[in-house]
Amino acid sequence: MDTAKKIADRALEFGADEAEVFIIESHCRGFTIEKNSVSSISGGVDRGIGIRILKDKKLGFAYCTEEKDNEEAIKRALSLSKLGKESEFTFPEPKDIKKIHNLFDQRIVEYPTKEALEGAVNLVKSGLEVDKDVIVTRGGLSYGYESFVVVNSKGLAVEDKGTEIHAGVSMVLKKDGISTGFEDYSSRILEIDFCDLGKKCAELTVKGQNAKKIEDKKMTVVLTPHAFANLLEFITAPALLGEAAHKNESVYSGKTGEQVASEKLTAIDDGSFAGGLNSAIVDDEGVPSKRTVLIDKGILQGFLYSQGSAIEFDKDTTANAMRAERFASARNYKSPPVVKARNIIVEGECEKVDALISEVDEGVLVYEVLGAHTSNPASGDFSVESPILFKIERGEIVHPIKSAMLSGNFPECLKDVRGIGDDHKLVSGGLTPVSFSIPTVSLGGMRVTG
Amino acid sequence: MEQAILEEGIKSGATYCDVRIGNIKGTSIEVKDGDLKKSSSGEEMGAGIRVLYKGVWGFFSTNEVSKESLKKALYDALEMAKSGSRVAKERVELSEVKVIQNKVVWKPKNNPHDVPIADKYKILAEMDRTIHKIEGIHTVTTSYSDSTIGTHFISSEGADIYTEITRIVTQVNLVAREGAKVVGYRGRIGGTCGFELFDMHDPVEKGVKLGESAVRVLKAKRSPSGRYPVVADHDLTGVFVHEALGHTTEADLVTSGDSILEGQIGNKIAQDNITIVDDSTIEHAFGSFPYDDEGTKGERKILIKDGVLKGYILNRETAHKLGMRSNGGARAESYASRPLVRMSNTFIEKGDYSFEEILKDIEYGIYAKGTRGGQVDTAKGSFQFSAQEAFLIEKGEVTTPLKDVSLSGKTLQTLMNIDAVGKDLALGDPGFCGKGQLVPVGDGGPHIRIKEAVVG
Structure with a gap:
């Protein structure tokens, strides 16, 4: 000191x-x-x-x-x-x-x-x-x-x-x-x-042994916390930054107060979350960490700011200044502060993961996705490969699938949340400093290509 | 001083030790829509010490480069290797290498540290101004960063190598917007060289190309999804070669059961027209280096020759396991990380097709260009990579523009499906490869035709 x-x-x-x-x-x-x-x-x-x-x-x-x-x-x-x-x-x-x-x-x-x-x-x-x-x-x-x-x-x-x-x-x-x-x-x-x-x-x-092929179809996709975090990290988190919103670069620009996601979904950023992977008493500019509701029951509430972007856009800082590179997951002394989500927490009416699966008539349960970082951050269009996934038929997991491509528009998928699990898990970002406390989620609106 | 510390390591029971002392100087700036958004400049020093004790590695890094601190790092590394040696089931041994004493400074023609910061800013500002003139471009973010990395490598075997290399990279991130439609687009120029980079690659011309593509994608239709013939450009061929094939040839993945290419040397895994190389000696290329981080000279490594798997990318440890010799594939992000087996500049060698000949026999297919990167599951050999822009191919002609598409598939199947290789070899945009640590890489190739790939 x-x-x-x-x-x-x-x-x-x-x-x-x-x-x-x-x-x-x-x-x-x-x-x-x-x-x-x-x-x-x-x-x-x-x-x-x-x-x-x-x-x-x-x-x-x-x-x-x-x-x-x-x-x-x-x-x-x-x-x-x-x-x-x-x-x-x-x-x-x-x-x-x-x-x-x-x-x-x-x-x-x-x-x-x-x-x-x-x-x-x-x-x-x-x-x-x-x-x-x-x-x-x-x-x-x-x-x-x-x-x-x-x-x-x-x-x-x-x-x-x-x-x-x-x-x-x-x-x-x-x-x-x-x-x-x-x-x-x-x-x-x-x-x-x-x-x-x-x-x-x-x-x-x-x-995953004895995997089978899958036919091309639109179906329900159940993402485990790790897979869900991957898509949130590269598509949703950057779209909720104040600067992207004010510069009209985000799919959420100008939509505060509007229904942008399913009413089953609430998303919060909280740098003061007890035990959170990115929690600290202050952000990297020394501003006390706080909880910011971003999406409340599907309605967009606001965006994330640092001291600099808050002054530029006439808002209050949400204590989201982090010193990290674009493609590095750790804080460091070499980077000037930039705005980043800290701990993204997904809340809602949670149910048992078994119950989520039992409600799926035809779908897939996805443990891992590859290539989420190649999504189009501006449009939210994505297309990822899943090497670890299972077929769900009439509410039951029936067999593993060799591999499949999942694609769609992620903000649109979030409008079609079928259910949220109760298995909240701490997940750290793959290539950026954001962290999560999120559960399994069941989503509609994705194409599955085998 | 370093040699004496390493000798202490050997006296204390280590069979091998080395130290890398790094000095990294750099400047970076970012301009958004004409305004300087971020600027940073600094210098970083540190050292990483590696010891091998009873076949187990211990590594410790510090950014205090005094004699006491290096000594402490050595004993910390040794202590860790000792505890590891009590539980390890496999023992590491190192392949023999030529012990080298040398000093190699890749001196840039125009040292970026002598270039006034205002000139660096001017390059970005001019890109920004020109790209903004394109109708439909909404925001422009450009960034510039240079770094000069001095590394002193000393090993207990007597190697003593000083290398100094300079790299520059400039990145453009664009957002095009029309009503509710938004599209992101990006590209880079870069090289292992100095400010002369901008004489070799015109940043403004590059920016305009990216801008035009972004606007075209904004207005384009969605691509059909399913199985189609695909023609890939230099960038996309590069990311395919890097993700789908390159990673599976990294010998640390091969020896740990994590690669589909385990035990495949000598087998035919691609069509006759495919030769794939990883080459760290290409002048100015982004992934080039004179010596790897174990003191082995960088070289041109033939991975696939005429469709037959010829070799892997190796460090000393994996070379010993496989009964081969290291080909200079050990790279660390910096002094603070342990070297791993990594690629350098990876590409498909040129074939004999012209672009028109590649397109000719395609009744209905996709021409995919540019990339935002990809990812691979090396054990299963499944990959995903994404193009930034695409076009329909109808009756041998490039026709309607399409939105960005992704391609996925199985490495071995796809290699066998490449049935035409162009003669227009070029490296794509410079990249950074992440495998726990980030290192600069190059990748590319000519235009190629994949008979059938999953497009979505």
Whole structure:
């Protein structure tokens, strides 16, 4: 905190009108499993400083890894600011901050490598117990802690810390054809059941054996949380950013107050969600995290803003500033803040997943989709391949399907929600920093091509 | 200093250690509709140490590059490998490589760090202005980023290699809009070179092409869905080769049972007209590098020759498992990550068809162009990739414009279905490949004809 304050003061001495300093330090550990065996263990410390300055109403940003280079970085930020556009931007004022539960677990900080490795062994073992011919092709665990500081010349000075643990595993079974399976788990606290993870993954892999072809047809598609998150990440989340909305780039532009989705669907962004993968007491500009209802029973309520986009479009910030690259899932000191969804939560009248399936006359149950990132973000048109899916007939799962292409317009699909499950799961984004707490969903309006 | 630290690793029981010390300098700017939206500049330092202990890897990275900190990283890596070695069932060994001491600086003709930031901005501003003149273009976002990466690689076997390479990439994201219809479109130019990139590729010309395509897609009809003959352009051929074939030749996937190409060397998996290469030595190409992140020289790797699978992309570990030699396929995103088996510039070699000859026999099909990327399940060999623009082919002629389409299928089936390969070889737009870590890659090929693919 003192270092950050010192650098902010230095920036003012060097001629900045306002200054902001962000310091982040992360410590991580992890291991990988290849072909049923632990193959490598890794760890690292990453620390850096991001400096944003305002000079003559223009913003500039620079970063460095070593504290001694901060003067050089300040100079670079000042020089970059000359190119900027004059705006009414000003850094956020300090505000009262509320505590959020389940974001830090000392047990993760102290998690012994030995114990984590035992978990890996158990994961593989429980998978092979389901079927000895299953191969754990790839798997791994990563865990660690992160602390960050935001200080600005308006007197804002906040620090927070958090822990996180992620595990993922993929398996393959080559018997009656090739089937694959995967399972993942993410949490802010140390509550992980390695055996359950291995068992579930193996069961899904085995269930995929003896797959059949499917004929081309429009039918109901039931997406598990992972598959649902993939489409939300690349289509819905970017369409709900304030800037896209105001610049008329989003399918939701100008539709506030209108029915844009099924009344069964409520979507919220909440950076203050207890235990949320992207939760922290403040966003990356130091603004207290909050809950923003985006779609309430299908009616569009609003969009997401950072300090900058809120000032530009005359709104209030929703605390959605994140320092992350377009195609990177982690926060870092190298990126100036951009607007991103934090934890997208889907709510509604939830029912048991079995009940969702029993209501489907003809459809598919989809565990994984490939290529959601190739969707057209502006129109919401998508076309993805699913390598892990099952046919549903008259309310029953009848057999696995070899693979199929699913296509349609996702915003239109969300207008045809058949039902929402009660199996909420924390899912982290595939290629962007957004996270989710979402259930299985049953949707209409998709074409299935075999 | 580094050599002494690695020696300590060996004395403590490691059979091999290496260290990569990185220095990354870069600038990036983003312009939206004429205004500078984002600008950033900085320098990053750090090191990653890798040790092999009883056949298990330990890796630790830090961005404090002092002697004490490197030493601590070594012991952390060693400690981790030791705990791993107690539970590992398989043991890693490394194939022999030539131990190299060298310094290679790919010096850009026009170093971007000497180019005033205002000139970088000017390129984006001019693209922005010109693209906006196209009717139907709603918003234009352009970005520029340059980076110079210095890497010092030292191994306990005596390798000592310093490399320095510069890359530039410029990206355009467009939104075209007409009433309620909205379409997104994007493209890139880039290379492993300096500011001379813009003499080789005219950014404004590229931007205008993208803009015109975006507007055409906006007005286009939906593509029919089902099974059709498909003609793919350079970009789309590139993403097919990268996603569908390239990933399945990555030897770490092959050795862990995660690839359909396991045990297929010497087998005919494509038509006679197909030769596929991964080449990290192409001058200026986005995925090129002089040495990989294990100190092995980058090379041209023939993956498929005349339809027969000839090889995989290998690092030292997988080369040993398969009884082969490393062909320089180990790449890490930066000093902070462990090297994995990765592609560089992957493409289909040219054939002998002209574009007209490729189209000639198609009664009814799809001509698909440009791409937004794709994804693959390497174990099952199923892939998806998307084109940004498409046209109908009727009676051998390119006719009605269509909206963006996706293609999916099975790698092996599709390879066998490529029945015509053009003579117009070119690399497509530069890309970034994600496999837990992001690395710059190139991909491409000539126009190809796929007899039948699932289009949706």
